[in-house]
Amino acid sequence: MERYESAVKLYEKFGVETKAAMEILKDVPISIHCWQGDDVIGFESAGEALSGGIQTTGNYPGRARTPEELMADLDVALKLIPGKKRINLHASYAIFDGNKVDRDALKPEHFKAWVDYAKARNIGLDFNPTFFSHPKAADGLTLSHPDEEIRAFWVRHGQACRRIAAYFAKELGGESLCNVWIPDGYKEIPADRLGPRLRLKDSLDQIFAEKLEGVVDCVESKVFGIGVEAYTVGSNEFYMAYAAKHEGVYNLLDNGHYHPTEMVSDKIPALLAFFDRVPLHVTRPMRWDSDHVVLLDDELKEIAKEIVRCDGLKKVMIGLDYFDASINRVAAWVVGTRNMQKALLSALLEPAASFKGLQDQGNFTRLMAEREALKLAPLGDIWAAYCESENVPAGIEWLETVEQYEKEVLMKRN
Ligand code: RNT
Ligand code: ZN
Numbered sequence: 001m002e003r004y005e006s007a008v009k010l011y012e013k014f015g016v017e018t019k020a021a022m023e024i025l026k027d028v029p030i031s032i033h034c035w036q037g038d039d040v041i042g043f044e045s046a047g048e049a050l051s052g053g054i055q056t057t058g059n060y061p062g063r064a065r066t067p068e069e070l071m072a073d074l075d076v077a078l079k080l081i082p083g084k085k086r087i088n089l090h091a092s093y094a095i096f097d098g099n100k101v102d103r104d105a106l107k108p109e110h111f112k113a114w115v116d117y118a119k120a121r122n123i124g125l126d127f128n129p130t131f132f133s134h135p136k137a138a139d140g141l142t143l144s145h146p147d148e149e150i151r152a153f154w155v156r157h158g159q160a161c162r163r164i165a166a167y168f169a170k171e172l173g174g175e176s177l178c179n180v181w182i183p184d185g186y187k188e189i190p191a192d193r194l195g196p197r198l199r200l201k202d203s204l205d206q207i208f209a210e211k212l213e214g215v216v217d218c219v220e221s222k223v224f225g226i227g228v229e230a231y232t233v234g235s236n237e238f239y240m241a242y243a244a245k246h247e248g249v250y251n252l253l254d255n256g257h258y259h260p261t262e263m264v265s266d267k268i269p270a271l272l273a274f275f276d277r278v279p280l281h282v283t284r285p286m287r288w289d290s291d292h293v294v295l296l297d298d299e300l301k302e303i304a305k306e307i308v309r310c311d312g313l314k315k316v317m318i319g320l321d322y323f324d325a326s327i328n329r330v331a332a333w334v335v336g337t338r339n340m341q342k343a344l345l346s347a348l349l350e351p352a353a354s355f356k357g358l359q360d361q362g363n364f365t366r367l368m369a370e371r372e373a374l375k376l377a378p379l380g381d382i383w384a385a386y387c388e389s390e391n392v393p394a395g396i397e398w399l400e401t402v403e404q405y406e407k408e409v410l411m412k413r414n
Contacts, residue, residue: 007381014351014374021348022386024313030340031086031126031177031319034093036332037073038064039325042092042130044100052132052140052183053225054291058326062410067095069413071117076405077333078121080398082390083341085123088177088319089114091130091161103134104156108167115171125168126177126319129161137183143203144184144196144233151203154182158207162215169214177279177317179252180207181220185228196233204242208249216317218250218279219243222257225289244274254281254321255303256289265302272310281321282340291322294336296343304343309352328410331402345386346379 008018035042039056043066050056064070070093078085091103094110101110111125118125131142131154142154158180165178184196208217221239222232236258243251251271255264264280271278282303284292294300307316318340324332351370358367384394392398 003378003381004385007378007385010377011349011382014370014377015354016349016351018349018382018385021345022382022389024348025341025345025386026083026390028313028318028341028344029084029086029124030081030337031088031124031317032074032077032081032333032337033088033320033322034070034074035090036320036323036336037070037329039329040090040133040323042090042133043067043095044092044133046135048133048135050133051137053185053228054132054183054289055226056291056323056325058324060326060328062406062413063325063329065413067093067113072409073330074333076330076402077337078123080334080392080401081337081341082387082392085337086126086319087114087118087123088126088128090128091157091164092133103130104153104160106157106160106164108164111164111167115168118168118172124172124174124176126179127161127165127168128179128181129158131157131180131182131184140186140228141184141196142182143180143207144182144200146195146199151199155203155206158203159210162207162210162212162217165215166212175214175216177216177218177319179218179220179279179281179319180204181222181252181254182234183225183228184233185225186231187227188230190231193231197238200233200238201242204246204249208246216250216277216279217248218252218277220252220254220257220281222254222289223259250275250277250279252279252281254283254289255299256281256283256285256291256321260285260287263299263302265299265306268303268306268312268316269310272312272315275315277315277317278312279317279319281319283320283322291324293322293324293327293332294320294339296339300339300343301346304340304347305350308344308347308350309356328402328406330405330410331399334398334402342379342383345383349377349379349382350374 011018064073095113145151165176168176219239221236243249253264286292387394
């Protein structure tokens with residue numbers, strides 16, 4: 001308490017109101033990706049390996065193998081994360097109860113257990129069609145496939161998934177983000193770069209044709225994937241142009257999907273100048289789109305700052321997207337999500353208006369000096385008070401809960 005009070009005073013000196021920052025943070029939803037819990041495998045049990053040029057590495061024991069296990073693991077994480085949470089699902093996490101259907105025939109009923117789960121916890125659900133890890137995506141092509149039958153199959157999958165997102169929105173209230181990411185591309189230099197893109201454009205038009213209440217549609221670009229180095233059909237320019245020309249379709253930014261010196265923090269205000277929604281996949285790329293656990297690093301803080309400075313907390317939809325199989329997966333969820341929130345708190349504790357004023361006056365000396373001083377302000381004390389007010393452990397004590405769960409539950413799997 002003493003530390004909190006002195007921290008409040010310190011922030012006041014910068015013209016920052018810590019109480020207001022905590023109040024705002026409480027209501028910022030973070031969409032937690034279910035796929036960290038099981039290495040992006042899902043429940044279809046078709047024996048299909050993870051494909052599409054994305055990879056999990058590591059063989060830490062305790063991976064969730066069933067819906068019950070994944071939900072139980074998520075519960076442990078949810079209790080250790082303050083604030084407002086959502087869960088982000090993939091189509092491959094459908095629950096069949098014996099009556100398995102293929103991806104083009106998925107129905108809301110296959111996600112009823114997830115809706116019950118979300119209702120009981122008062123959280124929203126987001127969704128992603130799964131265009132990978134499937135025999136019909138074995139050659140790495142889906143919505144741009146030259147074979148019209150295969151392409152039609154994936155179009156039906158996309159359509160089915162949007163109806164499932166609409167079901168989430170209707171059952172849980174609010175909106176559900178439905179994100180299209182496809183792995184389509186080529187390992188070798190293509191002979192035709194336009195044809196696949198025209199087919200993808202047509203597929204998307206078919207998928208988005210139906211008007212659906214409560215669904216926020218988005219498309220996710222990428223620069224390259226493993227085994228798909230030469231050409232990606234759904235590139236940045238392609239989807240940016242698609243979203244700009246299609247009302248209600250947004251461009252999702254995944255910060256692992258750009259050239260290494262390109263920064264998503266800078267893309268957020270660029271998109272906010274044109275779009276009322278900017279969905280994000282926050283991840284940590286290391287040398288490539290490696291999807292490491294999100295740490296409280298400079299770019300994460302800068303992403304959070306842009307969201308806050310641009311008054312984008314209601315427009316930017318924050319989702320996480322990483323998968324580390326080399327450490328305790330519940331801990332991975334907790335570390336990454338809490339880091340996203342710490343970054344937001346640090347952004348909310350910036351005197352944004354006065355910093356903007358300094359920029360406009362051209363006073364870059366004071367701007368630099370004040371910002372550097374603010375870096376040493378006691379963020380941790382405010383974070384601790386925030387966690388306390390949310391009834392979650394403030395410090396490293398949360399790890400004891402995870403370690404206990406690991407001993408009692410996770411280590412007994414296999
Ligand atoms: C792949 C994309 C995509 C996936 C998830 C599982 O590079 O980032 O979002 O990671 O859909
Ligand atoms: Zn992503």
